[in-house]
Amino acid sequence: MSVGRQQPGKRAATQADVARYAGVSGAVVSYVVHNGPRPVSPETAARVREAIRVLGYRPNASAAALRTGSSKLLGLVLPEFDNSIWADLAVAVSDCANARGYDLITASSGGDVTLEQQHIQSLSGRQVEGLLVTCVEMIDPAIDGVADIPTVLLNVFSDAPGVTSIGVDARQGAIDGVEHLLSHGYDTVGLIAHRGIDLREEGWRQVREAPLGPIERDASTRQGGYDAARRMFGSPDRPRSVFVCSDMQAVGCLRALWELGLRVPDDVAIVSFDGTVDSRFTAPPLTAVQQPIATMARIAVDLVLDGPVNGVHHRVVEPTHLVIRESCGC
Amino acid sequence: MSVGRQQPGKRAATQADVARYAGVSGAVVSYVVHNGPRPVSPETAARVREAIRVLGYRPNASAAALRTGSSKLLGLVLPEFDNSIWADLAVAVSDCANARGYDLITASSGGDVTLEQQHIQSLSGRQVEGLLVTCVEMIDPAIDGVADIPTVLLNVFSDAPGVTSIGVDARQGAIDGVEHLLSHGYDTVGLIAHRGIDLREEGWRQVREAPLGPIERDASTRQGGYDAARRMFGSPDRPRSVFVCSDMQAVGCLRALWELGLRVPDDVAIVSFDGTVDSRFTAPPLTAVQQPIATMARIAVDLVLDGPVNGVHHRVVEPTHLVIRESCGC
């Protein structure tokens, strides 16, 4: 059984071990591992490859990184993991990174600016070649002090000079979602919002002069959406429809409505924001303003790797896309 | 504005830069950064700290890793990310790692054994000090060849000598879930299972001599659960209750039942396996056999870091815990 061969304390083979075994110099080992930059005769290359196989040699990435200054590592900092939108982003970024030969270190700040700052410092110490940061706060001082690392802010709308950011037009997305509900003839559109400032909330306010309905703010979690919905729909003057600022909150909202015996979309119509896989499998499936996560991930990775990034104000805004499912009553 | 200070091309400060600025040797810089192992006078230390601050010095982790042989990096390989149970595991492992001063590189194999193998090789090249692997196959040859890295298999039930693994008693968990349904007096208990061999399926079979109900196998995703449920509950001889082998599949199943106009638990009672946060916020919330993910993550991290691990057959089995919610009809 192959796994049985695991033994404790075995020292990893080095380039020098391979060179000795194959009777060549370390340089040649490097040449065959990287297929260059100098040519190697087929016979020698074969001997080296055999030695690599026999000794189980894997080049020490730290040594290579130190020598070349290239760690082949990207860093991703997220507010939290327990939210499909960030989990989706992590997957998408990881895939893009891998496709370009990079590994990804992901760190979650739990919404704590201090922790976020620590992670960024730690990642920069690891000489990551690019840093993707989804800030806890709109513009975050933590990205300061890592000026030597190409950084892009994700899902944040910074107009600061010298900062590159990418995100959707959340205000317009919210407007699209709210107007879709209005187009169904619902007289009121409540809002379940995040805590803190949010362009989605601004979008909702902007659709009409007068408020469209009640607003409840809570955490961007299932529980937050649940609590907000219990408050909003527990009273008799509940709105006829609601725009929810994240899929996570919408999942909690759906659960609250179910408990209250309110049917979706018959009693309450819902449109949510994010369009993660969660929104496709609720009952009923959620009509949602979809963020193009995969596209944003790809652009962000390309940006940090191919720049220009730092010191350049570059602001990529991707459009959202309303996906009609059943929760809106279409 | 602090972020405005980002400039392109700035070279990161090195230990030598700090030493020069503070008028000390590199050794002293190292001593104050690590608070040892040699003492430094308070005045000198203060000067060094000032230099570090001014120059924005962050020690090069690659150089330190190369010198000490300790990368302070852990590796986690998962089948896929788009499943709450793995996302939860990634969070839990990341937290444990961070608490011990380690960063985590997470790689997802997408269920592909070749890709899994590549990731393991890549991670081992990065000199990760521990490797946590959730195998695509029950016992995986890919963990071979990295004998110098402490490795533990997660959520896998290997009796192979020389392999350390940790997971729940899935067979017993399934038995508990199925028996709970039977205790409600339901005459049939269907099974929505994973593809491939699965101890949960064995547990379900083991409860009675005769089959308890129909079985449908599909992917461990929301879509897989949805498809399986459509097949199982689309026919008139549908079971009165069902045990679903993962929360993801249960979410899809709930959606299918909703489409078919079947109420939970009145028409169909459900118990699922995993107990992730998803199971708490479905409508109705799912009674579930809960895996102690945080506990397993902690034990796994402690094992790879404090061993003994490789070459030792050590098999940690954690109990599951049935969490009663509403989908079972209690």
Added chain:
DNA sequence: CTGAAAGCGCTTACAG
């Protein structure tokens, strides 16, 4: 086509 050697940025005995 191949080898000897420098140097990436650290940490840590060793000497003072």
Added chain:
DNA sequence: CTGAAAGCGCTTACAG
């Protein structure tokens, strides 16, 4: 309490 120096394992001009 501090410094000079070796060496971790690579990659890459440079010389042959």
